[in-house]
Amino acid sequence: MSNITKNNMTRREFHLGAAATVAGATALTTGLMTGGTALAEEAGKPLQRILFGSCCHQNKPQPIWDPILKLEPELFIFLGDNIYGDSRDMGVLKAKYDKQRKNFAPLLKKTPAVAIWDDHDFGENDAGKEYPFRDQSKDLFFDFWDEPKDSPRRRDGDGIYGSWLYGPEEQRVQVILPDLRYMRDSLRTVTSREAYRERDLVGFGPYLPVKEEKTMLGEAQWQWLEEQLKVPAKLRIIGSSLQFLSSQPGWECWSNFPHERKRLIDLIEKHKAEGVIFISGDTHWAELSCQTEGAPYPLWDLTSSGLTETWPNVSPNVYRWNDKSFAGQNFGGIYIDWEQDDPMVVMEVRDNKGTRVLQHSILLSSLSFK
Template sequence: MSNIWAGLILGIGLVSGWAEEPVSRIGFGSCYKPEKSTPLWGKVTEFDPQVWLWLGDNVYVDFLDGKYVKANLDPKAFEKGYQRMAKSEGMATLKRLSPGHTMAVWDDHDYGLNDAGKNWERKSEAKKAFTDFWGGEERADGVYSSRDFGPDGKRVRVVLLDTRFNRDDPGPNGDILGAAQWNWLEGELRRPGAELIVIGSSIQVLANQHRFEKWGNFPKSRDRLFRVIRESKARGVIFVTGDRHNGEISCQKDSDVGYPLYDVTSSGLTEVSSLREETNSLRVGNLVNAQNFGTITVDWSLPDPVVSLELHDAGGNIREKVSTPLSQLAPPKG
């Protein structure tokens, strides 16, 4: 097709609005062994997401023939991992989505090494394999990405953070994002036009009492994250996270950003923790110790749109749900 025709068709599309349909159903999940079958995908199909977010551990590269290996030295480890992913039930289920409506970021196991950060020797290989498979912009310093969905007044921005490629060792001054990604994030928060900003992070942002990986292990970075959001005056920020092999919704009502912060943790799509309980004073409802996926739905038809955050299990049950008017996710005026 000539550029003129392509431009004309795109132009007609934009004017008539089909390219800008509001997004009111977003699904997300993490911690997936693509070689495993799960009835969860049937439930994802019933939910019928318009956008799907893979939040990390989308494939476990540090497994050889189904067994965990501390370091998978197979030179084709990443290639083989994404071959398993390509053939998975998950990828088949999500094929129905419009092009560009699937986004992904990694966690440690698709980055290639348990709990790894910036010193992981195979990180460039991991990045190449990730970008070859998922597409998206090639960056020198990781796989973070952002995309806008929907028309003016009903626009959702999804911002996926890379918590691995530039990450220091944990500690009071440890950084997670690296200078370029912090700059980029600030720009994404300040760029006008989004009513809702969904920030995806593989590791949990709010839950802070457990002994596993979390933003809380990098207190300076965590404070900076809240400060950057507050100073940007961005409204409608919601976190979605993974990693834990348990699902939960956390809420910090008196957060540092000036309005209630939610962190919806969905994990895992196939992997479920043997830890059935743990303390999280910010948790709303119960821990979901079962295969699950998360959803964000927005009722844009209301004058003050209502946002619902849910965790769904493989039996078709909504295990946890929280709803809030969008107007509540805004800093105080003045």
């Protein structure tokens, strides 16, 4: 996929799940299209190098693409805040996408990419379903990412969630991108300015856990997500625009909806969905989190943020691996060595010069019920 013509064809085909180009893939794709799952064109080739990132401001220098391109990723996952749109004027939002298109062009000419949004490309800081232009913003998102007009992701009255499959059956990687914006109910905040100042001293944000009747995904997406966890795959990468494992830092994260966080863990256990790794963005710092208690097997969440944005006041997190974080510009990576009998999965974060700042490796067998 090294030339522009082939890349454009491939991006369309793994949006559409065009299995006719892949020997033996038709049966796998049948029945998955209505759920928004697509099969990558080169299904016979195992996916080994996956890079990802989030929080990229269109008006700021982006030297980080040089080290990313040098690593020759086979897939890049954009985890949201792909622009800083923050407007109710769709003309303004489109102009910011147009500016960012030039910045992303060197990567997208060489590398297949999939994307989800977060609040700033959704349209408004920390917004959910109350944002009045979510449908217009959705159209702009799909147009920017060349989502085909007949794509199952262009569903009416619901979010932009999607899922993709890569590689042969015994080395299959599933990428699942949930939408945490379109159907999200309102957040709960601390009630006084004084309480906010006290929390800010230790890096806590203003948000508190909501009650169980509130939702982040919406029921239609929950049904879709449960179906995705039934799809056969060896490694499942759930790309969340918000941190999944962080322990209630007071900023936006799954812990603001603890019942939905638990629901996803319960679904992983219910369907014996092995090989799950979370990747996430949003925070403006990088870290690796791990939860072992209350989980079917060790759950990992590799956070990479941001491609341009940084935030020095890193929040507490009881799940932070080795208590290490990185507050500079960064991107994340997942590498899979399929040559071993028990494949090794390497999770890492690199800075804007390509220097590795965080790394941890696991065996794929550790993400199982055995």
